[in-house]
Amino acid sequence: MQTKKLLAATLSSVMALGVAAGCTTTSSDEGTSSTAPSASPGASTAASTAPSAKGAVINTYINGEIPTMDPGLAKSTSSSWSLDHVFEGLFFQDKDGLVPGQAKDVxxxxxxxxxxFTLKDNLKWSNGDPLTAADFEYSWKRVxxxxxxxxYAYQIGDYIKGGTEYNRADPxxxxxxxxxxxxxxxxxKATDDKTLVVNLVNPTAYFKQLVSFYTYYPVNKKVVEANPKWANEAATLVGNGPxxxxxxxxxxxxxxxxxxxxxDKAKITATQITWNNITDDNTAWQMYTTGELNVYQSVTPAAIETAKKSGELIVSPKLATYFYRFNVTKPPFNNVKVRKALTMAIQRQPIIDNITKTGQTPAFAFVSPGIIMAGKDFRTGDAATQTYFKEDAAEAKKLLDEGLKELGLTxxxxxxxxxxxxxxxxxIAEAIQEMWKKNLGVEVTLGNVESKVWTDKQSKLDYQVIRTGWIxxxxDPMTYIDMFVTGGGNNNTGWSNKQYDELVAAAKKEQNEAKRIQQFRDAEKILMDEMPIMPIYFYTSANAIKKDITGVYTPANREMSFRYAVTK
Structure with missing residues (x-):
């Protein structure tokens, strides 16, 4: 209780954290209260379209620079939010769930x-070039x-026959x-302009979901080969989305x-979308309150009551987890007891109650709620595996002492x-810093970096402990579990476990759902037993949208979509 009171006294007016990857590693966070009506499982919508509505002009913001608009290089939600509007895969997440996009059928x-896959008729790139099945073949092989x-090459290579062999070959x-x-x-293989034949390594029940992900988006071969920097400027950027x-x-x-x-341009109602680069969330909120922005991503805790009273707060589930990574290649984080001690020594509910304030759930596992398997939510379907560790300051102190001793550290x-x-x-970092000091006697310094540097640090293992998130x-649980295979492109911890790798490989082949569930649970248990990451909470998504804007929807694994946004 003392920790909670202290947090309440010192941290009650802070910002929320916007989820910002993709899909990915996330860079920014969320909210709670009046929940928007759900259009389908995994999607929420701001409101229904008014009969007298006209196309909306959206003004919103991204906290940090958009690093790339090349689907093959993108790796964060700073890119994916705009990519989801400027490009489109064979399938996409519509307001009613997963539907054919560039594909007519499969x-x-x-x-x-x-x-x-059979493509729709008369598909074109934004510059008017015809889009064919060969563009998909070229794009996937390019990745x-x-x-x-x-x-993100593994997202294609792990599933398509011959993909891994080509990707891991040494030129x-x-x-x-x-x-x-x-x-x-x-x-x-593109067998003709409208037919794309894909041969998989193993049957993959969620492959149609995979092809809706931005790594599978096509790029225009002619444009790419004519200009290697095609995705860096508006004048040369060519997409195929709405x-x-x-x-x-x-x-x-x-x-x-x-x-x-x-x-399908007749169904697209929004006429313009502006993503402003605003690195200060308070500034963005002020711009929203004055009307300079009409959509605010991830309402700050300090602003939640205001947004709630105005009726502009929209809360929806989020398939995402907020966590810290440990660099297990550097002492003392190469000792599992030290990692467990740091993980068990914090209290998650006070962070939610006094900092994020948006209805998140404390995370004692990695895979977030929202994935249905065998008719149950994977996270809550089996009570025995809802949590893999507990908060226990006394046990944490004991583990820390043992771990430091094993490392020969005093x-x-x-x-x-x-x-x-x-x-x-x-x-959140300040709160955890305080808890570690109080419960373990461990003092750490805090360092902040801009989003691009933060992403690079993770990729290069240039950190000790680092805050991150994952959408x-x-x-399917694989979207979380295969992150931490040995050498995985999003592992970014230096951790490796042979048995874990084998379980992931087996789950990718397994067709029996009950067996797959058990394989995922066994793999997640290994991950939590060895603790290369420290789960903190499962996200929600809380956005503010002006009352005259309707038709915005938010898939559970995406940011807001403005395809059908209208103004009253």
Whole structure:
């Protein structure tokens, strides 16, 4: 209780943290109260479309620079939010759930190994070029090209026949002819302009969800090969989604307008979307209250009551987890007892009650709620595996002492806890810093970096403890569990476990749902037993939308979609 009172006294007016990856590693966070009507499981919508409505002009913001608009290189929600509007995959997350996008339909072989996608008629790129099945083949193989160095290549390579072999080949050791043979052997082929045949390594029940993810988005081969920097400027950026980029000044804003070459343009109501680059959430909130912004992503805790009273607060579930990573290659974090001690020594509910204030759930596991398997939520379907550890300061102190002794240390070494610049992340870090000092006698310093540096630090293991988050890319536990396989592009902890790798590989092949569930549970238990990460809470998504804007919807694993936004 003392900790909770202290937090309440010192941290009650802080910012919320916006989820911002993708899909991915997240950079920014959320809210709670009046929940928007749900259009379907996993999606929420702000309101129904008014009969007299007109196309909306959306003004919102992203906390930090959009690092890239190349779908093959993107790895955070700072990119994915805009990518989801400017590009489109074979399927996409509509307000009523997963629906065909660029695909007209798909036929799946009886053994589940071959997917034959037929594209819609008359598809075009935003510059008017025809879009064909060959664009998808080229784009997926481009991501797999080892020279391209996509961190998300495994999202394609792990599933498509020959993908991993090509992606992991060493061009320095193989001839150009050998590399071309590996490329040609990848199981994705355009058999004509409208037919894409995909051969999988194993039957994958969620493959249609996978192809809705931005790594699977197509790029225009002619544009890409003519200009390697095509995705860096508005003037050269070519997409295939419902919107196209009109303006992009990286440190200021991105402006997208309706794409007149989009196949379903008649249904797209929003006429313009502006993502302003605003790194201070208080400034953004002030702009929202004065009307300069009409959509505010991730309402700050200090503003929740105001948004609630105005009737503008929209809360929806979020397939996402807020957590800290430990760099297990650096002492003392190479000792599991030390990692467990730090994880068990904090109290999560006071952080939620006094900092985030948006109805999050304390996380004692990694996979978030919201994934249904065998008719039950994976997280709550089995009481025995809802939690894998407990908060226990006394046990944590004992484990810390044992761990330091095993390392030959007499005191906890100098340590920095890194977070990406955001007032909410700062306040959570301060709270955890305080709890570690009080419960363990451990003193750490805090360091904040901008989002791009923060992302790079994780990729390069250039940290000791770092704040992060993860939004599920698709509605299956694999979107969480395969992150931490040995050498995985999003592992970013240095952790490796052979048995864990084997369980993940087995779950990717397994067709029996009960067996898959058990494999996921066994893998998650290993992850939590060895604790290369410290789960803190499961997200919700809380946004503020002006009352005259309707038609906005939020899939559980995406940010807000403005496709059908209208103004009364």
């Amino acid at each position: 036929k799946i072989s009886e053994d589940g190994l071959t997917y034959t 797999l090209d080892p020279a391209f160095a996509s961190e 320095k050791k193989l001839s150009a002819e050998e590399m071309n043979k590996l490329r040609d052997a990848v199981g994705v 919107f196209t980029v009109k303006e992009w000044s990286k440190d200021k804003k991105m402006v997208a307008v309706k794409n007149e070459n989009y196949y 005191a906890f070494p100098k340590t920095e806890l890194t977070y990406n610049t955001n007032e909410g992340h700062k306040k 599920g890319d698709y509605l």
